[in-house]
Amino acid sequence: MSIYGDYIKSVIRTVPDWPQPGVNFRDITPLLQNSAAFRKLIDSFVHRYQEMRLDTIAAIDARGFIIGAPLAYELNCSFVPVRKKGKLPFKTLSETYKLEYGESAVELHADAFERGARILVVDDLVATGGTMLAAAKLIRRSGGEVVETATIIDLPELGGSQKIRDDGYDLFAVCSFTEDE
Numbered sequence: 102m103s104i105y106g107d108y109i110k111s112v113i114r115t116v117p118d119w120p121q122p123g124v125n126f127r128d129i130t131p132l133l134q135n136s137a138a139f140r141k142l143i144d145s146f147v148h149r150y151q152e153m154r155l156d157t158i159a160a161i162d163a164r165g166f167i168i169g170a171p172l173a174y175e176l177n178c179s180f181v182p183v184r185k186k187g188k189l190p191f192k193t194l195s196e197t198y199k200l201e202y203g204e205s206a207v208e209l210h211a212d213a214f215e216r217g218a219r220i221l222v223v224d225d226l227v228a229t230g231g232t233m234l235a236a237a238k239l240i241r242r243s244g245g246e247v248v249e250t251a252t253i254i255d256l257p258e259l260g261g262s263q264k265i266r267d268d269g270y271d272l273f274a275v276c277s278f279t280e281d282e
């Protein structure tokens with residue numbers, strides 16, 4: 102949990118049964134609409150990473166972009182989008198991952214960063230961990246050093262954060278929700 106974790110958590114809205122029955126959707130739009138909360142959110146990432154000599158923020162399509170861009174600006178890092186399949190125009194590398202039904206893939210431009218670049222991977226939420234893990238593996242495969250992975254929200258009961266750590270990546274979460282919250 103980060104310095105402002107409890108406060109950030111208090112401005113995230115839970116929408117029951119969306120997009121399907123049984124899912125508690127964690128909606129960050131009230132957090133983004135609140136300028137003081139949005140600033141505290143970015144500040145909590147800046148506070149953690151300002152001494153870590155990062156070169157690049159790699160942010161995951163689409164909600165990861167919202168935090169990745171201001172963080173890259175503030176830390177004087179480059180910004181690299183990790184996009185869902187078929188969105189990037191140049192030569193890409195790709196990593197597939199399992200969904201509940203079927204498969205998906207994340208992609209990265211082949212020239213996105215220099216070999217050995219110190220990279221932070223960011224997204225808004227870790228559920229099963231499939232998306233974050235695929236992005237981290239893709240970056241490592243492309244020659245980047247994944248210094249850490251970071252998220253606003255962890256849903257630990259879904260096992261994703263444990264899976265990410267078991268695969269050897271550090272994970273920082275600003276806050277977490279259990280199913281009954």
Ligand SMILES: O=P(O)(O)OC[C@H]1O[C@H](OP(=O)(O)OP(=O)(O)O)[C@H](O)[C@@H]1O
Binds near residue numbers: 229
């Ligand atoms: O840990 P996982 O089970 O992989 O789930 C987490 C991913 O799911 C959501 O993205 P979504 O696919 O809804 O896309 P969006 O950001 O474009 O809304 C979220 O933003 C993460 O990227």
Ligand SMILES: Nc1ncnc2[nH]cnc12
Binds near residue numbers: 124125126127128226
């Ligand atoms: N419960 C959830 N809330 C918001 N985004 C999600 N992505 C995957 N699971 C989610």
